[in-house]
Amino acid sequence: SQQGEEDPQALSIQEGENATMNCSYKTSINNLQWYRQNSGRGLVHLILIRSNEREKHSGRLRVTLDTSKKSSSLLITASRAADTASYFCATRRSGGSYIPTFGRGTSLIVHP
Amino acid sequence: GAVVSQHPSWVICKSGTSVKIECRSLDFQATTMFWYRQFPKQSLMLMATSNEGSKATYEQGVEKDKFLINHASLTLSTLTVTSAHPEDSSFYICSARDSGASGIADTQYFGPGTRLTVL
Numbered sequence: 001s002q003q004g005e006e007d008p009q010a011l012s013i014q015e016g017e018n019a020t021m022n023c024s025y026k027t028s029i030n031n032l033q034w035y036r037q038n039s040g041r042g043l044v045h046l047i048l049i050r051s052n053e054r055e056k057h058s059g060r061l062r063v064t065l066d067t068s069k070k071s072s073s074l075l076i077t078a079s080r081a082a083d084t085a086s087y088f089c090a091t092r093r094s095g096g097s098y099i100p101t102f103g104r105g106t107s108l109i110v111h112p
Numbered sequence: 113g114a115v116v117s118q119h120p121s122w123v124i125c126k127s128g129t130s131v132k133i134e135c136r137s138l139d140f141q142a143t144t145m146f147w148y149r150q151f152p153k154q155s156l157m158l159m160a161t162s163n164e165g166s167k168a169t170y171e172q173g174v175e176k177d178k179f180l181i182n183h184a185s186l187t188l189s190t191l192t193v194t195s196a197h198p199e200d201s202s203f204y205i206c207s208a209r210d211s212g213a214s215g216i217a218d219t220q221y222f223g224p225g226t227r228l229t230v231l
Contacts (some may be wrong), residue, residue, distance in 0.1 A: 033219070042116075042205055042222035043156070061144045077144065088155065100220065 006106040019076040023089030023107040081112040118223035135206030141186040142208035162189040
């Protein structure tokens with residue numbers, strides 16, 4: 001069964017705007033990861049946040065984690081057309097194997 | 113960063129034939145590789161965990177005799193779709209975990225995927 005669920009399923013914005021995607025999960029986790037997938041391609045790892053971390057930055061990406069609400073958000077600032085892709089969250093369950101469980105993804109379209 | 117390749121990138125075959133997909137870790141060793149299947153606009157569904165030198169571990173509902181996995185070396189895993197049917201048409205993605213990683217061990221490196229179309 002799926003662990004993570006991204007919201008919204010689809011997001012359409014203009015270049016320069018910020019894009020925020022959310023991920024909710026059901027069980028306690030060890031860490032949460034965000035991946036990006038361009039159409040018809042493999043996944044690219046973006047960022048990993050551990051359960052004892054609340055916020056993490058990487059370039060234009062900002063990830064937050066709220067374990068009390070079992071949710072995470074991915075913020076892409078100053079979006080570019082090249083950011084157009086699907087974004088997935090994946091969780092590693094506490095005490096579970098390191099195999100991540102993926103959500104359905106958010107499809108982001110950035111219009112130039 | 114670590115690179116994982118897949119071959120072929122796409123394949124079209126007739127119903128009833130078998131298709132082999134290769135997954136290679138190019139600059140690191142991977143004792144464990146994973147095979148996923150993805151339908152259009154859907155999430156990745158884990159099919160099986162490929163273990164070097166031992167049998168693969170299949171997820172519930174995945175037919176072992178249908179999807180043969182071989183992990184003969186630390187850099188190569190193969191997925192063979194036997195007697196393929198149109199419903200097997202999908203995007204197959206492999207990933208590998210860097211066995212020697214001193215950094216974030218949970219990070220998986222994904223191949224570019226293989227688009228299988230069965231006529």
